[in-house]
Amino acid sequence: MLSAIVTLMVDSMATSLYSRRNNSNVVKPDDDHHHHGHVAVSTDAEMAVVGGGGGGHFHGHHHGGLVDGGAKDGSQQLLRYRVVAMVLELGIVVHSVVIGLSLGASNNTCTIKPLVAALCFHQMFEGMGLGGCILQAEYKFFKKAVMVFFFSVTTPFGIALGIALSRVYKENSPSSLITVGLLNASSAGLLIYMALVDLLSADFMGPKLQRSIKLQxxxxxAVLLGAGLMSLMAKWA
Incomplete structure (x- = not known):
């Protein structure tokens, strides 16, 4: 619960910072253009011809604000996608390190085999979700590569760390249980918040689902089936 609240705070502050930085780069329109004439710059402009013959003149009603509003909405949505991608990346990275640490520190072969199988499916689904968020964020190639790199190396890093600490790391010791429990709780709260607030709610409240009960x-x-399968894999993970 505390992790979800902290994630809410980080999510809100990050969105605010991104929005302020974006708004500071927007150039305000010159007032002179509004006082010295109206120019139709959009396809929605309504033109009326007054008078007859060749001496007719035009009155243009400018509707460019609709275009500006649409561009602003698109920019805000893109900022939102980028915040979601960054926070989700953070949660998955922490979670992957904990899973790798548990796998690397395990000395029981009966535990390792099913854990590897569950880990493969687990990371595949997480990677698909994160990849979709990164794609929506429309980052440049370098930033995409960095995010994919960190997602790819965190689990192997956790496994290597677990192997290195296997001699001093005791799974059932109080300090180990507290450490792993805190990390798991933190990543779980973060991922649950991101799934419900930033990912699922955006889809379920979107116009496509709202127009169709069958699709809802x-x-x-699909959500219940996915949650059930992930819970089933937790039995071995």
Whole structure:
């Protein structure tokens, strides 16, 4: 619960910072253009011809604000996608290190085999979700490569760290249980918040799902099925 609240704070502050930085780069329109004539710059401009013959003149009603509003909404949505991608990356990275640490420190072969299988499916689904968020964020190639790199190396890093600490690391010791429990709780709260608030709510409240009850029911079934399968994999992970 505390992790989810902290994630809410980070999410809100990051969105605010991104928005302020974006707004500071927007050039305000010159007032002289509004006082010395109206120019139709959009396809929605309404033109009326007054008079007859060749002496007619035009009155233009400018509707460029609609275009500006649409561009602003698109910019805000892009900023939101970027915040979601960064926070989700943070949660998955922490979670992956903990999983790798548990796998590397384990000395029981009966535990390792099912854990590896569960880990492969787990990381695949997490990678698909994170990849979709990174794609929506429209980052440049370098930033995409960095985010993919960190996602790819955190689990192997955790495994290597677990192997290195296997002699001093005791799974059932109080300090180990507290450390792993805190890390798991932190990443769990972060991921649950991101899934419900930033990912699922955006889809379920979108116009596509709101227009179709059948599509909503199918989406509910898919969410419950996915949650059930991930919970089942937690038995071995």
């Amino acid at each position: 029911i199918k989406a509910y079934i």
